[in-house]
Amino acid sequence: MARKLTLIYYSPTGTTRKIVTAIAEGTGLEYDFIDLTLPSSRSQTLEFGSDDLVVVGIPVYAGRVPALFSESLASIKADGAIMVPVVVYGNRHYDDSLLELKDILEAKGAYCIAAAAFIGEHSYTRKVAAGRPDAEDLESAKRFGTEFMSFFNSETDSFVQIDVPGKQPYKERKPSKPVAPVTDDSCIECGICALSCPTGAIDMNDFSSTDPNLCIKCCSCIKKCPTEAKSFTDDTIANFAIWLEENCSGRKLPEIFIREAALKET
Ligand SMILES: Cc1cc2nc3c(=O)[nH]c(=O)nc-3n(C[C@H](O)[C@H](O)[C@H](O)COP(=O)(O)O)c2cc1C
Known part of the structure; x- marks a missing residue:
């Protein structure tokens, strides 16, 4: 089924952008992208319908969808669009973020037929998930794009929505003190x-x-x-970076969800 592929992402340090681009390459479709990272880009109207396939990528912030990105999606229209939520996290955990992103998109009328969690170098330290996504991650991302397209091409009438990890109420957003670099x-x-x-x-x-x-x-x-x-x-951020380096160094692997099956990459 011919659909127009669009990538929507928010990616301050560039890892999410790399992952969604690799996924798009794997689909074999031509694509447009909407980068919502800069303030000037976030005022545009986002409207999708039953001809659209949209990959939506975000970095995980404190186990959640970044608040600023949720706000950008507040007025999105997605009636009948097929959407693929993707989260990229810094090798600690993605907690409730994938479920939250999927819930946001479905509440706007999208069908989420696939979803995934990938790993990117942690924003707070170059020593956790250093250099990721690496060649292996990008290959997994491409393969994910190829896999959900083949499922998608075979399911013309009914789409089975997927389950992803996470729970409601989502992890509480704790206020942090105002500091800057x-x-x-x-x-x-x-x-x-x-x-x-x-x-x-x-x-x-x-x-x-x-x-x-x-x-x-x-x-x-x-x-x-x-x-x-x-x-x-700031001490709190410096200490958190040390905690990440001491506790989150073991390589985590991408997780992909297509229909009910969660396939852990090996
Ligand atoms: C404010 C903030 C909160 C974060 N919270 C998490 C988290 O809960 N779990 C995690 O594994 N990584 C966390 N990270 C790391 C990012 O999710 C990760 O580095 C991601 O690859 C950054 O994406 P980007 O390159 O597209 O900006 C956080 C980063 C920031 C800036």
Whole structure:
């Protein structure tokens, strides 16, 4: 069945973008993408219908869909669209995020025929899931795209919706104190940080100044800075990064869900 494939994603440090792009390649379809990472992109109307196949990718934040992304989906129309929720997490856990994303999409009228959880380098430290998604992850992502397309092509009339792990009420979002990265002398004032900040928290006239009340601690500025001039000096974040390094180093594997079956990659 011919459908138009669209990728929708939010990806401050780029790992989610890599995964959804590999999934799209695996489907063999041509695709458009809607990158909702920057504030200017999040005002557009998102409207899909029964001719659409949409892969929706998010990074996991505290076991949930990032609040900012949920807000962007508040007005999405998805009546009869086939959607594939995908979460990318930093090798700790994805908790309730995949269920939450699937629930959001289904509440908007989508049919979720497949879903997946992949792993990306942790935003807070380069030492957890370092360099992921790697070649193996991208191969799994491509294979996932190929697999759900073959199921999709064989099921023309009725779509069986899938079950994914997670529970309601979803993990509680705990308020965190307003902090922002600091900038050291190696800053070359290229402005990449400010141009790529998902909340516009960095002052366009002074790249070393970030509004802690707008900063969502996504680490885009830290990971994209060409001179590594940005870092969090806040103790809570520094200690959390150490905790992750000590407790989340064992390689987790992608999990894919197509119909009722959860297939763990080997
Ligand atoms: C605020 C915040 C919260 C996060 N919470 C989790 C989490 O609960 N579990 C986890 O494994 N990784 C967590 N991560 C790591 C990201 O999910 C992971 O690094 C992801 O690959 C980032 O996606 P991106 O490159 O598309 O921004 C968190 C990252 C941030 C910035």
